[in-house]
Each structure stands twice: as C-alpha cells, then as structure tokens.
Amino acid sequence: MKLPSTMHVLERGWLSSNNIVFIDKERSAVVDTGYVTHAEQTLALIKGLLKNRPLDAIYNTHLHSDHCGGNRILQEHYPKAHTAVPAAELHRVKRWDKTTLSFDATGQRCDPFRADEGVQPGQTLRLGGMDWSVLFAPGHHPYSYVLFCEQHGILISADALWEKGFGVIFPALDSYAGFPETRDTLDMIEALDVRIVIPGHGRPFTEVQEAIEAAHSRIRYLEADPLRNAQNGIKVLFKFMLMDKQRIKLCDVPQIISKIPLIQSANRRYMNFGNIHLSHWVITQLKRVGAVKIEGNELVNIEPT
Numbered sequence: 001m002k003l004p005s006t007m008h009v010l011e012r013g014w015l016s017s018n019n020i021v022f023i024d025k026e027r028s029a030v031v032d033t034g035y036v037t038h039a040e041q042t043l044a045l046i047k048g049l050l051k052n053r054p055l056d057a058i059y060n061t062h063l064h065s066d067h068c069g070g071n072r073i074l075q076e077h078y079p080k081a082h083t084a085v086p087a088a089e090l091h092r093v094k095r096w097d098k099t100t101l102s103f104d105a106t107g108q109r110c111d112p113f114r115a116d117e118g119v120q121p122g123q124t125l126r127l128g129g130m131d132w133s134v135l136f137a138p139g140h141h142p143y144s145y146v147l148f149c150e151q152h153g154i155l156i157s158a159d160a161l162w163e164k165g166f167g168v169i170f171p172a173l174d175s176y177a178g179f180p181e182t183r184d185t186l187d188m189i190e191a192l193d194v195r196i197v198i199p200g201h202g203r204p205f206t207e208v209q210e211a212i213e214a215a216h217s218r219i220r221y222l223e224a225d226p227l228r229n230a231q232n233g234i235k236v237l238f239k240f241m242l243m244d245k246q247r248i249k250l251c252d253v254p255q256i257i258s259k260i261p262l263i264q265s266a267n268r269r270y271m272n273f274g275n276i277h278l279s280h281w282v283i284t285q286l287k288r289v290g291a292v293k294i295e296g297n298e299l300v301n302i303e304p305t
Contacts, residue, residue, distance in 0.1 A: 001196060001206055004152060006128035009198055010045050012038065014304055015243045017067045017200045020156055021049050022128035029057035029127050031147065031156060032200065033070030036109050037244055042070035043077055058083040059119065059127075061158035062144035063093070063101055064167075065108040066240075067200065072111035086143040087118030102141075102170075107241055107260035121145060132156070137189075139182030140167035146189070153195030155208075160185050162199045163211050165218050168233045172226055174265035179223040186215050230270035231285075234263050238282050239291055242301045250299050253279040 003009065010019040016034030019042060028050055034042045046055060055078035060068045063085060075081055085093055089101065093115035098104045119125070121136035125147065132147040137160040147156040159167030166186075171178035190212050197211065198204045205211065222229040237260060242248065248256065254275040257263055267278055283299060286292040293300050 024129040027056045031059045032067045035066040036069035039070045039073040055081045060085050062141040065110040071113035084117040084119045085115045087120045088143040090118035105262045137185045139185045155194045156198045159200040163205045173233045227270045230266040247298045247300045
C-alpha cells in the first residue's frame, strides 16, 4: 500500500485518533488531532513532519474529544492555522457549549479551541494537491463527515468504518437514532470506488469489501438488540476514561460512573442497574477481555493490542 507523497498518516492507538497530515508546495493541513492527554505528542509529531513550515489548516471530521483534543495546542503554536469543523457544530464551538458538544455527556476532556469555518457535505477540499469530497457520514456521530479522494481511491473514514467494525453508535445510547444512519453511511461508502481506507483508529487497510461486510454484519447484530450497543457503549466510555487516568481506586468507580451522563442514560434506558452493580458489571466485563487488571485497591488500565 503506497500513499501519495504529500500525505502522512500518524497512527496513534485508541485514546487518540489517527492524524492525517498533508504537506505540499502550497499548503499544509492536518485532519483530526487526537486527545488532549496526547496533545504535546501530537504537536511534536506534526512539528517533526513540517520542520520549519507553518501549519496552515486544521480539519476535524467530527467533534468527539479524541479527534479534536489537539486543536488548542496546535492553534497556540501555529496561530494562523485556519480551523474547520463540521458546519452543524460551528456555533457550538464559538459558544464553547460543552454539553451539546458531547464532552460533558461522555465525561471526557477537551481544551477550548477556535473554529473559523464550518465544513459542509458536498464541499471539495484541496489537501496535499488532491481534491477530497466531503461526504456526510452520520451514525457514530450525528454530524461526522468522511473524506474521499476519487483520483487515488482513498477514504479517510474517521469512525464510520474501521478494519474491524466502526465506532460506538453513541446516539442510540440515549435515543432510538443511529442504527439506520450507520447502515446508510456504510451503503454510501460501499458505492464508492475505495481502494485504501485510513480509519480514525487502527492501521490503513486495503481489504475494503471485507471490512464493509463485517461492519454490515455488526450493525445487524446491534440493531437486533439495542442492549448490545448500550453495553458496548458503557464499556467503551469507561475504558476511555481509564485510558486517560491509567489507574483509579476501586472504591471510586461508582462515583465516577454516576458522573458520566451518557453512561447513566444508557443504563437507565437498557439496564437499570444501581451504580455499584453497574460498576461491578463493567469491571467484570473488561477484566474478562483483558482490558483492565486489579492491583491492590486500584483498577489499572491494560493497553489494547
């Protein structure tokens, strides 16, 4: 798999999204900037690619905290970097409304940043000397978009399609939205002539049809019983918090869970456990798959492989 020389993929793991950096003779840009915990590393990596050049633009495919958490530090270091977010989120960023931006709901952190422009579906962005179509991709996030370069068959898929699945369908945790939108987004991607996928998390891959078929199978499985998506969402939200903190006292888990609104909404809608029961359930589930361990009186993160 060979990407054009003007684009660089910084694969970041699971706490931070991948960063896609474009550098050509006229302009430099980054798509998605990772989580705030890794902001210093994000800046160092991008500075290493740009060398003495400025960063001209920042684009966020959607405004989950792991995709925009490096915006602030990049804006501080590159004050002229033009920052573009999904158009539907522009007014929320300008007001810095953490509740409607999802940061409070998910119990996650994001340093306030500036937004200069809203990206609309149907636009064409010029990145790395290539034209990229902006395609609306709701499901995981109601205002997410993906980028497709028809010339090279490259899809920047954010969390709409991974090599093995897609991001949690968060709208379905506290409503009935999300499943049809996810299916429509997968159908949209399948209709494109995609040869390389650069996902929001994980390595770039070329086994596109296999990934789409697996994703369709997963959406059917989740939609057949929305409890499955709710349980997965609760585990993911808690695991993300633990990846951020790395270790927490076991006695603090119920209180932490009680303060994450989206976990509470999903629990009320689908499980209706008390916070102590829910804490025991989520710890047991994560231990079973080797995602956490207990050391003394603390719950400790185990990095995914």
